[in-house]
Amino acid sequence: MANTTRNSVATLFGISALACLAAGRAQAQRQLVMYCGVDEKWCRAIATTYQKETGVQVDMTRMSAGEVYARVRAEKDNPHGDVWFGGTGDPHLQAAEEKITEAYQSPMLPKLRDWAQRQAERAHNRTVGLYLGALGFGYNTEEVKRRRLAQPACWADLIKPEFKDEVQMADPNSSGTAWTMLATMVQLMGEDKGFEYLKALHKNINEYTKAGAAPALAAGQGETIVGIAFQHDVIDVAEHNKPVAVVSPCEGTGYEIGSLSLIAGAKHMDEAKKFYDWALTQEAQKIAATTGSFQIPSNPLTPVPPEAPDLSKIKLIEYDFAKYGSSETRKRLLGKWTDEVKNAPK
Amino acid sequence: MDGRGKERAEIASALPRFLLGWLAVGFAGLVLLPWYGLDEGVSPPALLAGRPWLLPLIPPLLLALSCSFGRTKPRVLVAAGVAGLVWLAAQAFLIIHRGWAFVWITTLLGPGPSQPALGWGAIAYAVACLMLLAYGLARLGVCKGDVFVVGALLLVVGLIALFVFYPVLCILASAVRDNDGSFAPTLFFEKLLSRSVWGLDCVFGGRSCGVAWNTVAEAALVGVLTTFLGLAFALVALRTRMPMKPLLRALSVLPIITPPFVIGLALILLFGRAGMVTVWVANLFDLPRSRWIYGMPGITIAQVLAFTPISLLVLLGVLQGVAPSLEEASQTLRASRWYTFRTVTWPLIRPGLANSFLIGFIESMADFANPLVIGGNFNVLSTDIFFAVVGASHDQGRAAVLAIVLLSFTLAAFVAQRFWLGHRSYATVAGKGHIGIPAQLPGFVRATCYAVIVPCLILIVAVYCTILVGGFVVSIGRDNTPTLQYFWTAFSIEKGVGGWFLSGSAWNSFLVTIEVALVAMPFTAALGLLTAWLLDRQQFAFRRSFEFLAMMSFAIPGTIIGVAYVLAFNVPPVSLTGTGTIIAIAFAFRNMPVGIRAGLANLSQIDRSLDEASLTLGSNSFGTLRRVILPMLRPAVITAMVYSFVRAMTAVSAVIFLVTGRYNLATTYIVGRADVGDYGVAIVYSAVLVVFMMLVLLLIQLAVGERRIGRRVEVPRIESPGTALVQT
Structure with missing residues (x-):
């Protein structure tokens, strides 16, 4: 008995010593640390494809845009990440404002679509547009049919009493998607009217989720009838055989410019720059659609998949990224929203 | 001479x-x-x-x-x-x-x-x-002039200072700074006294209450319910003839091998708007499907299910400590069963109930994953801290302030438990033998117990079935076609040019979790057992305070450890973030109390005369520890190692800020998947984790025989993470 005990102690120690060795093994390989703000499947495909094509070991962490920003900011004195791929543009702009991302003019820049180049201008080349995604909402077609509701088509439909407790959106305090929604309402209707709308909407909201894409999924699963999210997120859910239809609101809608930044002080800056150039090529950008992400790519040569929302049918507003990406506006509006809308009685 | x-x-x-x-x-x-x-x-x-x-x-x-x-x-x-x-x-x-x-x-x-x-x-x-x-x-002349003892003591204190106190101090320091890092004490008070923390609007204004009150109310509710349920289970186990042993054994292992958020996840699949039970009831009675589970009800149910087994372990010990002879005496004096229960049994177990309540209270406060998964619009401190750091407002100062509020709640409960209850002994087990048969329960107490535990057991079975089955059907409840789709996404193996490779999305985090947990394992055990030996065998000044400090890391919620480690160890002089080392260290210091408890329980069974014999024969204390004590402590070594391994695999809150691409962990990966609503992969991965850890426990049990692990379960007074907090 004592012998087996001794053996098992020895085995346990042996195993952990092996694990120590494995953990400490040298990494002579070229590497790149990527913080990734888009869908997990897309992130993984980007990492493995790049690794396959160049031999660079890509170390990818998938986080929400807010989490990436928080991490880059926390690590600014001793950065561990090299490149920040994707995620809503606002945190990228804010990072650029704080100069925690690196200015870099890619040779690919002039070949990109206008909005991607404008994004780079706004940030003094500290970021660049990677894709465009329009805001909208999805609704559960089965539930709408079962309850004999009119199909919602406009923002105004969502505050109708028949959608009481049936609308879901993310909390703009934690989600870039929901912040885009808040900023869109303010720009579409003016601040006062916009907040009136949000207060009316509050009565119909069943939950402010933490993650931006969650309402789209919830609508697909029937947890809610309407989920406010980016249209490409809704399409992704619909592609998985869920009964959900995407709506581009009739009043017009805001959009995000998913961006790409280099982290200032990156340990593998040269590798990061090479990756940056690669990520803007059509070969890299067409990966998105194969993994179920249907944003509009910033490289015009990238084939737009048929599932992607048709930009010509979407009424985009003149989204003021400079104003609504600045930390002051953000802090003020978020404070006001939390106080007057989120904490308000229903 | x-x-x-x-x-x-x-x-x-x-x-x-x-x-x-x-x-x-x-x-x-x-x-x-x-x-x-x-x-x-x-x-x-x-x-x-x-x-x-x-x-x-x-x-x-x-x-x-x-x-x-x-x-x-x-x-x-x-x-x-x-x-x-x-x-x-x-x-x-x-x-x-x-x-x-x-x-x-x-x-x-x-x-x-x-x-x-x-x-x-x-x-x-x-x-x-x-x-x-x-x-x-x-x-x-300190410690009777024993160099080894002084050295070990200084080393342990130094490590605790560096890896527990220094990070917590960093949190306190960052609370009085604004976002740019300059000193701003007024901002601190503004944040501390803010209405979003302490507001009582839910009582007066119909708005939602401050997050501090939410947390306290939730924790108190969970404390009461877990104690009540735990008592019902314990009474049925010890005072009725229901064959409960195998059931109790399973129940006491479940919370150890279940990642904390899994229950919340299963509850959504069962009772969510589109959950199985909800749909069934709605179709049956033509009711509108409601979202009642999201928020306080959901968190409460999830936490009660998760923490009741811990309360059960505590109360089993307490109930066994009640000498049956007293109850027999009462009945001999013609008291009815109910009168005996009310006037003899109940007063004797009251301190145990308070103890169990406080543990439920602390556990609920520290729980991060269930509120994250099922919390809906109901905010508690642990999740608010998380979103203050990662949310769009990026207010680290606020996170620190909330962390201080949370820490003062849990530490207050911890101190209360140690000092208020610690000295109150109602044990009626004395040297004299107490032969006697425990009194039967009064009829309606027994009926109440059955009425409480049967639904609870059904719920537990439903939850675990959902976890084990849910990942292998297309969409549980809605479309029950069996599928391996999620399993393959997570754990596929493909053949490429260089041979077979692991292409599933979960492999990386799964293997890294095992790796880090294995690295942390020997350190946790060594640190815990060394501390236990110092506490049990050595006399020195401030021994009680040393013990208090060593056990305190149990009462620091994981979210706080996570934030604190990022603040403390991201920049020189000690720079560790982004490495696997920091995760292993976080595990080692969080799970150290488990090692201490295992060591203390075992050391108390080894007679001191053996040490004295060794010392008299000229060995020094190190030699005695190495050649005499350690060989006899082997069961404790294994217990400590296994627990530290399993707990490291299920931890989530402490490491959610520490993971990186290279060092991503299973639990954070699952939470991330569940957060965006990708339940298929999350559930399948959880099931794999639960099954894997069950296999690990079984294998260890086979390897070392029935000696330790078996005994712990059968005689519930022996160590478990729950009792780790309780005794002493």
Whole structure:
């Protein structure tokens, strides 16, 4: 008995010593640390494809845009990440404002679509547009049919009493998607009217989720009838055989410019720059659609998949990224929203 | 006379060898090992680094060297050790990677020099200084002059200071700073007293209440319910003839191997708007499907299911401590069953109930994953801290303030549990044998117990079935076609050009989790058992406070540890973030109390006369520990290792800020998937984790026989994470 005990102690120690060795093994390989703000499947495909094509070991962490920003900011004195791929543009702009991302003019820049180049201008080349995604909402077609509701088509439909407790959106305090929604309402209707709308909407909201894409999924699963999210997120859910239809609101809608930044002080800056150039090529950008992400790519040569929302049918507003990406506006509006809308009685 | 003299000479020659050895380590730290950077390994040693402020590190060692020839002077050694440590810390904290650490020095002296984070050289130097200090103190008579004991004590205290107190202090410091890092005490009070924390609007205004009240209310509710349920289970187990042993055994293992958020996840699949039960009931009675589960009800159910087994373990112990002879006496005096229960049994178990309540209270406060998954619009402190850091408002100061509020709640409960209940003993087990049969339960108490535990058991079975099955159907409840789709996404293996490789999305995090948990395992056990040995076998000043400090890390919620580690160890002097090391360290210090408990329980069974025999025969304390105690502690070693492994695999809140692409962990991956609503993969992964850990436990049990693990379950008074908090 004592012998087996001794053996098992020895085995346990042996195993952990092996694990120590494995953990400490040298990494002579070229590497790149990527913080990734888009869908997990897309992130993984980007990492493995790049690794396959160049031999660079890509170390990818998938986080929400807010989490990436928080991490880059926390690590600014001793950065561990090299490149920040994707995620809503606002945190990228804010990072650029704080100069925690690196200015870099890619040779690919002039070949990109206008909005991607404008994004780079706004940030003094500290970021660049990677894709465009329009805001909208999805609704559960089965539930709408079962309850004999009119199909919602406009923002105004969502505050109708028949959608009481049936609308879901993310909390703009934690989600870039929901912040885009808040900023869109303010720009579409003016601040006062916009907040009136949000207060009316509050009565119909069943939950402010933490993650931006969650309402789209919830609508697909029937947890809610309407989920406010980016249209490409809704399409992704619909592609998985869920009964959900995407709506581009009739009043017009805001959009995000998913961006790409280099982290200032990156340990593998040269590798990061090479990756940056690669990520803007059509070969890299067409990966998105194969993994179920249907944003509009910033490289015009990238084939737009048929599932992607048709930009010509979407009424985009003149989204003021400079104003609504600045930390002051953000802090003020978020404070006001939390106080007057989120904490308000229903 | 001759013999005494020889012996003394032996001691005299042996002891400076200790000293010389550590001096050699100290010099090696200065001259040979890379002074900076743990992972780079290219930095020159301290004396060649060309940084003049490192030179004062030499004199303490020279001083110690000079007095280790001839007659050693203990006071000089103490002074040398302290001087070395103080200068090491002072220069490291004053001069950091971006120059002076404090703005006011920069304004006073202009921009200063800079240096990167400390490395192996610095570690060797620090340990050497600590040992010089220990030697000096021992020669001065501390701990009966035992160098090994003083050294071990200083080492443990030093590690706890560095990895528990320093990070928590960093949180306190960041609470009084604004986002740019400048000192802003008014902002601190504004945040601390803010209405979003303490508001009582849910009572008066119909708005939602402050997050502090939410948390306290939730925790109190969970504390009461878990205690009630735990008591019902314990009464049925011990006071009725229902065959409960296998059931209790399963119940006590479940919370250990279940990642904390899994229950919340299963509840959504069962009772969510589109959940199986909801749909079934809605179709049956034509009711509108509601979202009642999201928010306080959901969190409460999930936490009650998760923490009741812990309460059960506590109360089983308490109930067994009630001597049946007292109850028999009562019944002999013609008291009815109910009267006996009310006037004899109940008062005797009351302190145990308070204890169980406080544990439920602390566990609920510290729980992060269930509120995250199922919380809906109901905010609690642990999740609010998380979103203050990662949310769009990025307010680290607010996170720190909330962390302080949460920490003061849990520490208050912990202190109450230790000092208020700790001294109150209602144990009726004395040296005298108490033969007797425990009283049967009064009829309606038994009926109540059954009425409570049967639905609870059904719910538990439903939850675990959902977890095990849910990942293998297309969409549980809606479309029950069996599928391996999610399993393959997570755990597929493909054949590529270079042979087979693991292409599933979960492999990386799964293997890394095992790797990190294995690395943390021996350290947790060693640290815990060493501390237990110091506590049980040695007498020294401040022993009680030392024990309190060692156990305290249990009461610090994981979210706080996570935030604190990021604040403390991201920048020099100690830079560890982004490594697997920091995750292993977080695990080791969080799970240390488990090791301590396992060690203490086992040590108390080993008679001291064995130590004394060994000491009398001329062995020193280290030799006794190594050759006498440790071999007999093997069961405790294994218990501590297994627990630390399993707990490391299921931890989530402490590490959610520490994971990186290379060191991603299973639990954070699952939470991330569940957060965006990808339930298929999340559930399948959870099921794999649960099954994997069950296999690990079974294998260990087979390997070491029934001795430990079996006994713990069958005689529930032996260690478990729950009782770790309870006893003493």
